[in-house]
Amino acid sequence: MTQVSPLLFLILVPLVASAFIFVGSSARRTALIASLVNLVFVLALFAVFQTGDASYQFVSSTPVIPSLGIALTLGADGLSLIMLLLTALVTVAAVAVARTPDKNAGWFYASLLFISAGGLGAFASIDLFFFYMFHELALIPTFLLIGIWGSGDRQAAAWKATIYLALGSFVLLLGLIGLYLIQPEGSRTFDLRSVISMAGLGVLGDGTWVYLLLLLGFGILVSLFPFHTWAPQAYASAPPPAAMLHAGVLKKFGLYGLIRIASPILPEAVTQFANLLLILLVGNLLYVGYVTISQRKLDWMLGYSSVMHMGYIFLGFAALNVFSITGASLLLFAHGLSIAALFALSGELRERTGTLDLAEFGGLAKPMPFFGLLFGFASFAAIGLPGFVGFPGELLVFFGAFAGGEPLMDSVNGVEIFALNNFQIATVCAVWGVVISAIYMLRAYRRIFFGPVSDRWKGLPEISGVPRVAIVTLLVVMLVTGFFPNLLIRLLASTSLWL
């Protein structure tokens, strides 16, 4: 194809900006400009996107290894577009709140830009090979950011995350290769659209084991219980922009992949192993939820809370219907923004106080009322308060999951019974998760911002300047999409997910 997709520019902008940084351009300014350019670019794509059209748009394809069916195929439908917007927004915010390190500032900002490019590339790829490669491209700088510019026991954290995510990626790679191998010989390809149409024709081989590999691989990347312990530690040690980009954007890659690949191609396998996934995701919601309650440090608590919230999205995926997957997609967006805002704020807090130990705080709303207001907004957004986009997301997941599985039986042998199927039981657990998240968020908020203020914190400076604008932007986007969720739902309705 001769046409060049505008999505390619989207991926190239951060890479080119990194090159500029290496040849001596001012690192912070270049990174900020590049991320803003990308944000404007994504918004322009929204403007020209045809909502009624269910196929991929802005498609271009460049064969790379034709014999293997690998091509750099880019394209976007409604779901990809939403993820691209998320990536662009979080990148702007991450660069905006980043504190320029004393040494290797160029490498620091270049790493952030590489993560952004990797995320954008993964969400814009239709070719599964590049989908995978772009994610790998984003992981490496994440390890670097944690290992070099992190805090606390950063090397152990980086090491643990590396082993974990490398393992997840490896299993995922096996799964993708498996997906390649179950295609009939001669027409094997990595093009997602072709694989989906083959699945529709029923020419694929048995995909059960492929699904299990994908679930394990993606599951590790998304911190599915019990493969989650790397996440809180990594986020606690990571510099705030890295935590924002990973928890906000990169971690969504796994769920995005499951929704993108497993639900249209391997729906039977998803249904077959639904009970397994339900048990694990209830582990995310309840077990990790209670672990979150007992955290004594804000960064660990936020890390665990992000693990817990993945449970809702997994539930949306597992139920595999139009409501639940729409809800899961909204939550990908909502959680990405809210956790990015929270990590940004906790980074600002550490910058001011030198600690994130909840027991040391108290009454900070007095010296920093606007900071407290922003943190309050972000907390309530995270716990799914109506008005923020997380609420319609959670709501749709609940509706979809409650309607999932086999319908209720009204009577057995003429005797009326009352029973819930496994999806409905998981939904009950998920709704209880809403209470759990209120407990830990409000407890942290109360300890940090309410109560008498000690002399130690009386002179704390208010949040201002570029970070303030960036965080307000994240919150405004969550509010606008929360008031008008149909803006996003309309896009999702016309994705190729339901074909």
Add this chain to the structure above:
Amino acid sequence: MNTLIAPWIILFTPLAAAAVILFVGRHSKPLSAGLAIGSAAVGCLLSWWLFLQPDPEEVLRFPWIAIGDSWLQMNLSIPIGVTVDHLSKLMLVVVTTIATLVFTYSIGYMKTEEGYWRYFAGLSLFLFSMLGIVLADNFVMMFIFWELVGLSSYILIGHYFRKDSAADACKQAFIVNRVGDFGFLLGILFLWAATGTLMFGDLTSGKGIALFAANPIYLTVACLLIFCGTVGKSAQMPLHVWLPNSMEGPTPVSSLLHAATMVAAGVYLLARIFPILEAAPHALDVIAWIGGITCFAAALMATQQNDIKRILAYSTISQLGYMVLGMASASSADVSMFHLFTHAFFKCLLFLCAGSVIVGMHHEQDIWKMGALKNKMPVTFLIMCIGGLALSGCPFFSGYYSKDLIIAWAVVKYPLLGWLSVATAGLTAFYTVRLLTVVFLGKPRGDQAKHAVESPLVMLVPLACLALPSFIAGYPFIEKLFFHVEEPTAVPHLLHPVLLFLFAVGVVSAFLLYRNAEKDPIFIPLFANRLYIDNLYDWLVKNIQGRGAAVLSWADRWIVDLFIVQIPSKIVWGSGFVLRFFQIGNIQAYAFFFGLGVIGLVHFLIFR
């Protein structure tokens, strides 16, 4: 103006006011107060106008979530729309009228307090949320505003956030309400799964109910789950603990939210779904028991409290218990709505009077430090007596008509609970007169009581405005205007004489006991400690939730992490190969290894 647009103006004016106050309010106190009061007054005028119009034929409705999929045969459409019927119009009138008066009163009460703009922004947000509940035409919309009411309550209870007690109270209120909302949301899911609709109109019509006929157990469970929302918001047992603690907020907030309007939302919800409840008699039994027990137990607790606002808070819980009991026993929702209506006026009045006393006493709330205030604050005393008599069911005062009606229905349908509620009526008279006697009669018990002063006019005028409806709101001519209630048939003849007798016993015994008391002559630890329910919850949260979570946290770090991460990673560590690069922190090395990995991958794919 037409009936199509008026409800939307009523709904969104307060939100606009809240937003403007949030942005510019901190610069000007009069602007903050003016915007809030103005928006409430606009809502009040329009509500009365709307009340006098016939029910509109059609209403505006906007899609909020619309997912349709013809191929999968699944549709979900959740609109934001309004219901304009008798019930919602009545509630609009009550909410906006009382809100306007309380907002005005707040000018005086909050004059010297910090966070003036924050306070008025919170009040406006509350009004918006409450009106949303009233006007909602479907369950999800009601749930949205239900949660927003919880948020505004959180903001307002936590107004004095630097006080530890207020900070804890607002957190507790939000979380306890969320526990109720857990059930509420599940109930919504149950109803939707069975009927495929969320609209009140569809569900409460015969068609919606008929869908449940196949499985009455399912319907009962669904109704009880929805009732959990009421238990949380209307502070029924066992989720009542947040309401007394919410008294940490400024007194006008207690008056408007935690006595007159917000806590009535749960009762309003029951009224909205009354036809569904009627089809689930077993659910009604449970509701009746919860209401009846709450009504009696809260009255017992009220007799032994010493904080002026907490006495009123327990009284509120008790009265809400009456309303819930009434919903379960009467033939029409109007019976409880009638009590909600009169209670809104007199309880709001009582709280505003308490606020006047507290301001006069320089923010002292312990009734045993007051005394003889009738000489210092005669207007407050007189008006509070009207409120107190209405509350305790004195003949010819509003509460007498509405409460006795509920009791009559309860005695007919649930005799045991009915007579319990009769006994509660005597307790109500007792604790009300105890409050009035200790605060206003006897001798001053401290310096503050000696130097108390009457409140300014901006506080007294709203009091006077509320005194009139507190007195007459129960009279038949008003009842006929707003409600269609009827007496149950076959009421025991003894009922009314017994009620009058208990009223007299309560009044006289409290007066005699407390007339000259220096400290409380009765001490019943069980009641004074609120039946130890709060202690039980504290224990559960600390020991079960806290320790359980700590154990899980330990397990997560030392078991899950150990087996799934540490041991595999130790094995790789052992090689010590990659470790060096982390210690050096050599970026080029990482880049090199990344490149190596990519090459290896491509190699694997091509030459496998």
